[in-house]
Amino acid sequence: MSNKFQEIYLDINKILLSGVNILNISSTLKSISMDLKLLAINGIVQAAKIGTKQGQSLIALSAFLSDLPLTIAPELEDLERQSIKMSKSIIGISINIRKLLVKNKIIHKIDSINSGNFLNGNAYELNSIGGLMEIKRRAANVPFIDDNLKTSIDSIVESSIINIEEIYLFLNEISLDIVKLKNKIDRIRRNGFIANYMGSNISIESSYLVGGKSSFNSLVSNIKKIVDKLNNSLDSIIDMLAHSENILNNVKHSNLIK
């Protein structure tokens, strides 16, 4: 089988690695979101100590902030679920490619049993419907020393077509999964933006305070740090998705598996 097909196999495994990395990052996002909640609770405690009208509005702002992780939680779970689904499709492709690689070996074995007059030195590829049809056509026209060999080739070609069709289905599913993952990331990022916005409100509100201003300043700068961390993680997921999308497009337009 051509080296290009082997390359596709390795490329698909690279996407799998991205899928696993996305899963890892999703779990770190959960702890980031928990950090935000702890910070907000700390804000509520600080604001309660003030006891004035300003204290009341700071409590409200911090309480809103502490609810954000609750809003993010289902999004994070969806992100995780979607990544697992994508990984399953990638494994599906990987398995089908392995099956095709094995079947290609069998075709060559049968050819050598048939004294090489079936493939006739040509490398017909089992990784494209065209190549498979060519093998079937040749099987119908070339004399075989035994009918078993011919009918076995037919079975192998038929099952290989199913493998290629499955690869196509999985490729399309992964493309859809990537779009969904990107949408999820946008929604999570929006929550980070809201957290930063609440932080600046807390900053404005606390600037009128006579005492205790510094604890709110550090609260605001910590919120900013957490949101930056969140955005960095989301950026690295986006990078991995872009990389996976590139590989997928190459596979789809490679004239292999067609």
Place this chain on the structure above:
Amino acid sequence: MRSHVIYSQDGHEWIVIGRDTEKKEEIVDTNQYLIVSGNQGMILDPGGFEIFSSVIGEVTKYISVNNIKIIFSSHQDPDIASSLALWVDIIKDVDTYCWWGWQGFLAHFGMGNAIKLIGIPDEGMEVQIGTSNSFQYFVPAHYCHSSGNYSVFDPKAKILFSGDIGAALLPSDYTDLFVTNFDSHIQFMEGFHKRWMSSTKDLRAWVARARALNPSMICPQHGAIFEGENVGRFLNWLEALEVGHWNRGQEDTNVNNCVWMKWKK
């Protein structure tokens, strides 16, 4: 990979497929058996994923892969069954038989394919292939290696396929398909049986069963085939063997025979 017809009469054939010279060195050599009867086929212990293409290449010399109707797994090991997904990927209409307790475990070899697994009851069962009276009997061999384990007896050919019973780990320059010198063959079997079999009692019960079947050949999944007088010699040797030993048979039940205990001292 080599294949050799070991029995052929009236359209009923037994073929051994093994001695794979192309396999990777680290993979233990296995024998796969194909029964062809009335243009239908049955595979006994289909083998591992790594050797699948070589095995099926040999199978096509005797039968079209489509005509294989039964796959038999004597037990659950990967050298027996890790190729199952590939078999059922190519052959659409095939039943795989294994001990009822292994069904859910062997399904793990599926690789996205649904393997049609049929559970064999503890006491065994019979199956038929081909149009002639070709019945194959699954004979219990539990705890003789695996806890859910079977041999296969073909009364027509008088062949007993014994799975890992009688297995020998042969050196790479051993090319004979049949055991030629039983006494010198013992060295290749002894360690395997003592370590990979758990119950002397069950092994002796299997020997009694095998004697009652009176086979003219005993075909193991590793090593060489016993034929003629060597069948009796093998059964006698097996009957006298004490199995279920680790630590070279010394102090197996000693509580201190454990890294943790030694480390604690």
